[in-house]
Amino acid sequence: MTSRRPLDELLERHGTTYADEAGVRLRDKPQPLYQLLVLSHLLSARIRAGIAVAAARALFAHRLSTPRRMAGATWQERVDALGEGGYRRYDERTATQLEDEAVLVLDDHGGDLRHLRREADGDRDALSAGLRRFPGIGPAGADIFLREVQTVWPEFAPYFDPKALRGAERLGLPTSPEKLARLAGDRDPALVAAALVRGAAARS
Structure with missing residues (x-):
């Protein structure tokens, strides 16, 4: 043994x-779940994890911690926040993806990612597929989200x-x-x- x-x-x-490191108090609530989505997006890029975490913290410090605020920010505001965290290699593309991602969270899920949980009904593959519909979330990003969310989604x-x-x-x-x-x-x-x-x- x-x-x-x-x-x-x-x-x-x-x-x-990584959620703890980024200052996300993960609970089964819309805001921290959205913050985890953003963090998973940033961590899935080919960039050091510490930079991705710092960029997430910078975005949240600029109050871009809900899909409505993220979608309502200007592209330059998102670029500037990412830059503060040192996330410069992919900042312009990521700033656009974060807006598109936030709009999809609002339009398809009413701003609440718990809808994905209910739709998946305990099926990891279904949850992964739902996550991969968001711009910037590929297989790696879906894996990161699943890896961290199991604390509050124990199924x-x-x-x-x-x-x-x-x-x-x-x-x-x-x-x-x-x-x-x-x-x-x-x-x-x-x-x-x-x-x-x-x-x-x-x-x-």
Whole structure:
């Protein structure tokens, strides 16, 4: 049987979700769920995670933390906020995508991503497909959202995306979601998944 000590040590060093780092107090409420969508969008780009988190914090500091405020901001306001977070490589395209994304959240979901939860009805593939309809959210962004949202949407837990599983392999931990879930026990699977991703990144 695999010892839990390596996982305990990993959680001690890296057991923080990206939502927590970005200042998102994740709950099953419209605003934090929208903030998680924005964060997942930013994290899915080929850019350092720390920059994506800083850019999300900058957007939220500028009160662009609801789909209505994001859609109502000017393109330049979004570009400037992204730039404050150091998110410059993709800032112009991302500023446009964030507006289109916010409009879709408002038009198709009434500003409330819990509609996606109800539509998916516990089906991860259905939830992933619903997320990928948003501009800028591809498979990687959907994985990040699922990885973090399982804290408040437990019907999708335990969820360990390919990046978390690659982290488990690099760290010498089980590489099947079922074995990881058994090893994690009653620990929050979102924290475990985040620690696997962060721990592997720290070794690269």
